[in-house]
Amino acid sequence: LPTEPASKCIGVFDSGLGGLTVVRRLMREMPAEDIVYLGDSARVPYGTKSPETVRRFAHEDAAFLMRQDPKAVVIACNSASAVATESLRAELGVPVIDVVTPGARWAVEAAGGRPIGVMATEGAIASGAYQRAVALAAPQYADRVLTAACPLLAPIVEEGRSEDDPIVLSVVHDYLHRMQRDRPGALILGCTHYPLLQGAIAKLMGPATALIDSGQATAVAIAEFFRREGLANPRSGGGQLRCWSTDNPERFERLAGRFLGRAPQSVQWVGADELTAAESPVGGTP
């Protein structure tokens, strides 16, 4: 007998560990849902690589998740969302949710007529995806998006530096002090690593700028979408998280707690070369 769509899992992928901040928020919003997470830690990061390469990797990651028969696929990586959402929607036979659009919508609501700031990886900024998503949500903001590419912040989080580390504060200042002067009404944390630096960012930007957590916005958007479409798991709780990593699962397990808020139960390995193995539906994306 086929499985009821509502009881199927949600497939989530990211370039590595950062997407676990999205999973954390998904689990809080929807504690009944089973989640299968793939972190492509062997090829992390995506944010410094070309759109073609990121798109190729994203399709390989999604092909692996599709073999778990999910009811939806979440691109829990801003860099991959920025360049691969459209092609994944065209290819996968299930709903594809990105982390760029929900954050852009929240920012428009929070900005109160002042400019909207976006901090993200080089790749996500260069793609123009945030500028497009904001303009789509509110055309009057089209030319009022301030951007800051912040290539060192993800490695800084992965290194485990605390928010009051002087190096963290000076790097955050270096990237954001110009934007701060324009007093944006909202600032999108456009990389799944940045919620871990929220305190340092808030300290610089001040209380008049609302910080938008893309992962939180995405989790709320998915919960609404599932309710609307009758895809929400009807259980009252008991959702399971299964994690896969393309790099050594031990390192993944050791570092995951910082992003997930607790240790993951079990992490398994899958080779990056094996993501598209067997009867995978992935096509040749250039």
Next chain:
Amino acid sequence: LPTEPASKCIGVFDSGLGGLTVVRRLMREMPAEDIVYLGDSARVPYGTKSPETVRRFAHEDAAFLMRQDPKAVVIACNSASAVATESLRAELGVPVIDVVTPGARWAVEAAGGRPIGVMATEGAIASGAYQRAVALAAPQYADRVLTAACPLLAPIVEEGRSEDDPIVLSVVHDYLHRMQRDRPGALILGCTHYPLLQGAIAKLMGPATALIDSGQATAVAIAEFFRREGLANPRSGGGQLRCWSTDNPERFERLAGRFLGRAPQSVQWVGADELTAAESPVGGTP
């Protein structure tokens, strides 16, 4: 007719762009040699990944180079040298030269009886490869190797920050100030990116610590080895450099100059998935 070994190319690989600092030194020492360089920019960095993953990638990179029929393969990446040199020597049918051993030997000569410092990626430090290489070169140094893992320095170089950038100086200070107090006689720059920060490192360490450029030590060791084995190309010059990248060649070309000291002539793309393909997408040496 088979090609004379001496006229064959040298195959060089790295996780990305950093290995071009080694190529630069090879070209200066041996201007007659043809070099084929593979930068695995789609999967960079290697230094934060597990030994198993790095070894797997290194073997895939080397398999690609072997299709170019080289007279020797150079592992121009300290992280890959640290974990894959032995297995590559066992597998490839040509001499394999790593960047760890030559630097360790130079450091022993330069240290003048004082401790030897090593700064490198997390993976290279955790492997213990430098400690072993120093102990092999001079057993009396076995317990006098000071180490510093410096995960942010490679991303800082790739970002293009200058040596007098306050963030560069404070990160260098953060990683090395404890080691500086032990006044090492020599400090091995154990990552191909670090020669670009030589000024900032020298400023902190002071004139009593000799900075050892692994790439320079390796280039000299290879030149000696070729002369000894009759493998040196007898031409007086005219060596060509051909570059391959697993990520977009345009980004590679744009950033390569900083590492190579000049723009590379041409960069071609090869998919990471295609590195080990049965049929070579390319011809042999010209």
